[in-house]
Amino acid sequence: MIKKQYLLSPGPTPIPESSLSSAVLPLIHHRTAEFSNMYASIIEGLQYVFQTQEDVYILTSSGSGAMQAAVVNILSAGEKVLTINCGKFGERWGKICRVFGLDVHEINLEWGAGYSKHELEAELSRDPNIQAVFSTLSETSTGTVYDIKGYAEVTSQHGALFVVDGISGIGATPCPMDDWNIDVLISGSQKAFMTPPGLAYIAFSRKAWKKVETSTLPRFYFDAREYRKSHAKKTTPWTPATSLLMQQKNALDIIRRIGLKNLFRHHHFLGEACRAGIKALELELFSSCPGDILTAVTVPKECDGKKLLSIMQDKYGIIVAGGQSQYQGLLFRIAHLGYTSAFDIITALSALEMTLRDLGYPFEPGSSVKAAEIILKEYYI
Numbered sequence: 039m040i041k042k043q044y045l046l047s048p049g050p051t052p053i054p055e056s057s058l059s060s061a062v063l064p065l066i067h068h069r070t071a072e073f074s075n076m077y078a079s080i081i082e083g084l085q086y087v088f089q090t091q092e093d094v095y096i097l098t099s100s101g102s103g104a105m106q107a108a109v110v111n112i113l114s115a116g117e118k119v120l121t122i123n124c125g126k127f128g129e130r131w132g133k134i135c136r137v138f139g140l141d142v143h144e145i146n147l148e149w150g151a152g153y154s155k156h157e158l159e160a161e162l163s164r165d166p167n168i169q170a171v172f173s174t175l176s177e178t179s180t181g182t183v184y185d186i187k188g189y190a191e192v193t194s195q196h197g198a199l200f201v202v203d204g205i206s207g208i209g210a211t212p213c214p215m216d217d218w219n220i221d222v223l224i225s226g227s228q229k230a231f232m233t234p235p236g237l238a239y240i241a242f243s244r245k246a247w248k249k250v251e252t253s254t255l256p257r258f259y260f261d262a263r264e265y266r267k268s269h270a271k272k273t274t275p276w277t278p279a280t281s282l283l284m285q286q287k288n289a290l291d292i293i294r295r296i297g298l299k300n301l302f303r304h305h306h307f308l309g310e311a312c313r314a315g316i317k318a319l320e321l322e323l324f325s326s327c328p329g330d331i332l333t334a335v336t337v338p339k340e341c342d343g344k345k346l347l348s349i350m351q352d353k354y355g356i357i358v359a360g361g362q363s364q365y366q367g368l369l370f371r372i373a374h375l376g377y378t379s380a381f382d383i384i385t386a387l388s389a390l391e392m393t394l395r396d397l398g399y400p401f402e403p404g405s406s407v408k409a410a411e412i413i414l415k416e417y418y419i
């Protein structure tokens with residue numbers, strides 16, 4: 039049997055063919071005019087996707103490196119911060135801040151639950167000492183997208199800096215840095231940026247820069263001031279992951295050609311179709327406010343979640359993600375971000391149906407594919 043693999047995980051995500059092959063081009067040196075030209079084009083592309091006039095810096099790390107960079111550049115030991123723990127990644131903000139000796143006030147949400155700007159406003163009004171608020175645009179462990187625009191409003195009224203982990207959301211769902219007054223925005227290459235893992239991106243507002251210059255947390259590799267100096271020469275302070283940058287340039291060219299607005303619309307159709315398919319099977323969405331990045335689904339009580347995942351992956355070759363931490367075996371996540379198309383949704387739902395049949399879960403065969411197909415056809419009109 040020929041078994042083809044379909045990568046439908048929320049990072050790493052599939053890579054466009056032309057980007058894959060950019061990795062094998064002859065290397066260029068990172069202190070040359072040729073590199074600087076490529077660097078300038080990538081920065082322009084990143085500014086386009088971040089929707090910002092600020093400089094965007096390129097770090098050689100996974101997304102968590104940019105999370106650490108955000109923390110160490112804007113704060114000093116003992117300062118008070120508020121972190122929104124909305125799942126596996128929101129929790130990470132608190133962990134990083136504690137490691138660096140900050141006084142962490144953590145909001146603990148039920149996984150998949152919403153959080154309104156009014157709740158944040160009430161929390162902030164009780165504590166004028168909070169220096170920064172750490173949030174997550176798309177919480178990848180639960181498929182939830184949060185009200186970043188609203189949080190930014192109430193945080194800027196309070197006066198604290200507003201930091202957003204946009205690692206899975208940027209490029210797939212709206213989050214304009216400048217329009218929404220975000221002070222620190224980060225992302226990573228292996229999600230909607232259609233590039234392999236290994237690069238992370240960070241931008242600071244003017245207001246954040248004032249803190250960057252006075253903050254005292256220890257920093258070296260991720261010191262934003264070093265990145266700013268090198269940026270003036272259109273290069274990075276340390277040796278960059280040049281091959282990944284060549285791939286990212288190619289993918290950014292594709293992203294710019296399609297256009298952000300069209301990409302948001304694309305992800306919205308894919309999200310709608312996936313959710314309609316899941317509902318047609320009478321399965322439950324895990325998140326109370328699901329975004330268009332990925333769809334997290336509660337494993338029905340008739341089924342063993344670990345078996346469901348292994349049948350999907352090993353028998354049918356569909357690489358979807360399971361639940362993380364305490365939700366292992368209790369949910370699964372179908373990603374539809376980055377270089378994914380309408381037919382990836384059909385493939386995922388069809389394989390899910392075949393898996394559910396293996397597990398004896400009752401449903402009308404073809405019902406999820408039918409529901410998704412009706413929505414996706416609208417997209418092609």
Ligand SMILES: *Cc1c(COP(=O)(O)O)cnc(C)c1O
Pocket residue numbers: 049100101102103127174176177178203204205206226229
């Ligand atoms: C992927 C991801 C991260 C970072 O994870 P890395 O493994 O360090 O790249 C952080 N936040 C969110 C929301 C993510 O999706």
